[in-house]
Amino acid sequence: MAELTRRRLLGGGAAALGVVGLGAAGIGRATTTRDEKSRIVAIHGNHQAGIETEPQAFAAFVALDLRPGTDRRDLVGVLKVWAQDAHRLTTGVAGLGDSEPELAEDPARLTVTVGFGPGVFGPGVFAPDDAAKLRPEWLRPLPAFGIDRLEDRWNGGDLLLQVCADDPVTVAHAVRTLTRTVRSQVSVRWVQRGFRNAVGTLPEGTTMRNLMGQVDGTVNPAPHSPEFDSRVWNPGSPLWLAGGSSLVFRRIRMELDTWEELDRPARELTVGRTLSNGAPLTGTAERDDPDLDAVDRNGIPVIPPESHMARARPRNADEQFLRRGYNYDDVDGTGLLFASYQADVDRQFVPVQQRLADHDALNRWITPIGSAVFAIPPGFGVDGYPGETLLEG
Amino acid sequence: MAELTRRRLLGGGAAALGVVGLGAAGIGRATTTRDEKSRIVAIHGNHQAGIETEPQAFAAFVALDLRPGTDRRDLVGVLKVWAQDAHRLTTGVAGLGDSEPELAEDPARLTVTVGFGPGVFGPGVFAPDDAAKLRPEWLRPLPAFGIDRLEDRWNGGDLLLQVCADDPVTVAHAVRTLTRTVRSQVSVRWVQRGFRNAVGTLPEGTTMRNLMGQVDGTVNPAPHSPEFDSRVWNPGSPLWLAGGSSLVFRRIRMELDTWEELDRPARELTVGRTLSNGAPLTGTAERDDPDLDAVDRNGIPVIPPESHMARARPRNADEQFLRRGYNYDDVDGTGLLFASYQADVDRQFVPVQQRLADHDALNRWITPIGSAVFAIPPGFGVDGYPGETLLEG
Numbered sequence: 001m002a003e004l005t006r007r008r009l010l011g012g013g014a015a016a017l018g019v020v021g022l023g024a025a026g027i028g029r030a031t032t033t034r035d036e037k038s039r040i041v042a043i044h045g046n047h048q049a050g051i052e053t054e055p056q057a058f059a060a061f062v063a064l065d066l067r068p069g070t071d072r073r074d075l076v077g078v079l080k081v082w083a084q085d086a087h088r089l090t091t092g093v094a095g096l097g098d099s100e101p102e103l104a105e106d107p108a109r110l111t112v113t114v115g116f117g118p119g120v121f122g123p124g125v126f127a128p129d130d131a132a133k134l135r136p137e138w139l140r141p142l143p144a145f146g147i148d149r150l151e152d153r154w155n156g157g158d159l160l161l162q163v164c165a166d167d168p169v170t171v172a173h174a175v176r177t178l179t180r181t182v183r184s185q186v187s188v189r190w191v192q193r194g195f196r197n198a199v200g201t202l203p204e205g206t207t208m209r210n211l212m213g214q215v216d217g218t219v220n221p222a223p224h225s226p227e228f229d230s231r232v233w234n235p236g237s238p239l240w241l242a243g244g245s246s247l248v249f250r251r252i253r254m255e256l257d258t259w260e261e262l263d264r265p266a267r268e269l270t271v272g273r274t275l276s277n278g279a280p281l282t283g284t285a286e287r288d289d290p291d292l293d294a295v296d297r298n299g300i301p302v303i304p305p306e307s308h309m310a311r312a313r314p315r316n317a318d319e320q321f322l323r324r325g326y327n328y329d330d331v332d333g334t335g336l337l338f339a340s341y342q343a344d345v346d347r348q349f350v351p352v353q354q355r356l357a358d359h360d361a362l363n364r365w366i367t368p369i370g371s372a373v374f375a376i377p378p379g380f381g382v383d384g385y386p387g388e389t390l391l392e393g
Numbered sequence: 394m395a396e397l398t399r400r401r402l403l404g405g406g407a408a409a410l411g412v413v414g415l416g417a418a419g420i421g422r423a424t425t426t427r428d429e430k431s432r433i434v435a436i437h438g439n440h441q442a443g444i445e446t447e448p449q450a451f452a453a454f455v456a457l458d459l460r461p462g463t464d465r466r467d468l469v470g471v472l473k474v475w476a477q478d479a480h481r482l483t484t485g486v487a488g489l490g491d492s493e494p495e496l497a498e499d500p501a502r503l504t505v506t507v508g509f510g511p512g513v514f515g516p517g518v519f520a521p522d523d524a525a526k527l528r529p530e531w532l533r534p535l536p537a538f539g540i541d542r543l544e545d546r547w548n549g550g551d552l553l554l555q556v557c558a559d560d561p562v563t564v565a566h567a568v569r570t571l572t573r574t575v576r577s578q579v580s581v582r583w584v585q586r587g588f589r590n591a592v593g594t595l596p597e598g599t600t601m602r603n604l605m606g607q608v609d610g611t612v613n614p615a616p617h618s619p620e621f622d623s624r625v626w627n628p629g630s631p632l633w634l635a636g637g638s639s640l641v642f643r644r645i646r647m648e649l650d651t652w653e654e655l656d657r658p659a660r661e662l663t664v665g666r667t668l669s670n671g672a673p674l675t676g677t678a679e680r681d682d683p684d685l686d687a688v689d690r691n692g693i694p695v696i697p698p699e700s701h702m703a704r705a706r707p708r709n710a711d712e713q714f715l716r717r718g719y720n721y722d723d724v725d726g727t728g729l730l731f732a733s734y735q736a737d738v739d740r741q742f743v744p745v746q747q748r749l750a751d752h753d754a755l756n757r758w759i760t761p762i763g764s765a766v767f768a769i770p771p772g773f774g775v776d777g778y779p780g781e782t783l784l785e786g
Contacts, residue, residue: 014596057561058480058591071716099606099649099652099653100602100604100605100606100668102602102606102668102669103602103604103606103607106590106594106595108591134744145470153666165592167590167591168450168561168588168590168720168722169545169588169589169590169591169594169602169604169720169733170594172604172722172727173604173718176649176727178602180650180653184748191724193722193723194589195561195562196562197499197561197562198450198451198501198559198560198561198562198591199560199591199593200592200593201499201501201559201563202499202561209494209495209562211491211494211495211496211562211565211566211569212493213492213495256569257490257573258493260492260573275493275495276495292598327561327562327565329561329565330586330587330723331569331584331723331725332724335566342685382588392594
């Protein structure tokens, strides 16, 4: 993954730098300072940026619908505009026709990740036979789970733009720029904005806490590891998706009023981890392996089998995926923008979610109110665009 | 103002440190590192924190209403809880009954500023005769301006909590903690959340840009200057407000779609300043004095008299005040949370706003959709609370 984070520049040395393949801006330019480089994430490569990228502090997830009559050529046009503007904005250059070019000066590790909803395979873009061959089987709404209280205004979408950066002004400006230039082909369906801790407030690599106070995202494959490659990147099924992924996006409302009525031990039993550092109740450190067989002197499991952690825990290697969510706190309430990336939704995500929906002590205090699934096309080069392997195929 | 910013610690030297009067946490403790100190703004002193404080990156403005039947004793109870929790949270200590104490660990320059709306002077709290004597005359809804399209959901409020910090998680947690403990006395009327550039993305002291791309807030009195003291802090009219201030809060929607139809010169003529660095059209640097009499070779004013800057420009010293606003970008649209602080709303703010409402080239692209006025009580000490000079008087 051609990514320039401060960590890699300071710690990764020459090996990390060798991976980088920036286009017009970046490492090749003698005038680029280290500080500038730490603000640029290269977006060209085998995979789209914004997934293996160390999570930025802010995100906007933007779902868009193809306007009636939009055909394949129009869609390709939209994707090419996005590819071009994403390259410009992520390197600190104003977008094409950018009305506020000064707001583009600091990319702040901006990434733009494009996703395809089921609607991309509609009759305007593909003949039905082709669509059936090309559409990943899992690219459809998730099964209805008993805990869901989905609201249509947070559901679905033909296209997704995931816009992440360490500065909220950068995110706002990028969303504006990327959506306004394509207004005649697509309409914005929903925008969901989230945040993590601001840069510099916590040591780098700290697992985020959600707004229930829980350490959230401990069990993630390490970036640039074989596990990451095999769990997150699609191996080529369907072929055009090789190097791509999938995004399951869920808006999960937290019922904080009742959650906060629980005392601390009850909350820890619900989650299966301590609140202080996220350690499993049988351990002392966040990444300790939980002992699900441990019992106390009365023979009662230390980690309740109904706890969130016990239910969510992968039953096999397939059930591992990357979680890269954000907090939300807005006029609609407080919660989590759950975002998981996996090679195959049905094989990896659905079994875990089904187990949680069937029985998870945490369910009383969380309510999924929005849901969407997107295919994430593989990466692209300087002259390419996201989805070219599908649309030129 | 007893405030510990990185700038003052590094640049202000011993004089700045001498002002500090922290309680349980802070500068007196040998274990406190410079970095920790730069994250703590002391809240006790002659003035409330959060006004002269260098603007933090994130803000939530929370309006609350007294529940029917709430009397003066209840109100004092609420204010004492806030004083206590604000002191704890701003020094990195969990609030009383804090359900997520780990989210309190990083104060991130948190400040909590309390304001009083007209409702505080209602019959539940004050006898009518006392209220008439104690209520500042300007503490009422602003005059109706022709440009206003106010929506009740963004208007008014009996009490205000202004919560600012450099980390959005800190803001979310502080709002949650401060509102949940007082639920039986007050109800949340609205919450409006805003942002500026994240810390570290721009040089310290850079004037913010709003989401129209304009440099916004150039003409502000310098903190800790005689001008600031005389324009922002109330001299004691009424007496209980000495050292306090007032807040005019306006939710101003930006009509970006039509604004972006203007070309760049037209936008600069509308504002009266360049977009590149905010210099007046007769100057080259942001803080250059504008020459409103300058004409081009055709005799046409270089800065149009209808431009926002020409209309907003103070006609006399009274018309100066502090602007400390935030951008918003949420499900309701994009705009500015305008926040001005002045000793006297009627004398300082209203004439400027009336002039702008009557005629301002920018009016076509901005729409005030929310409005509220609050008295900001003076500062308080370790054993005090905001408003004690009013409520113990």
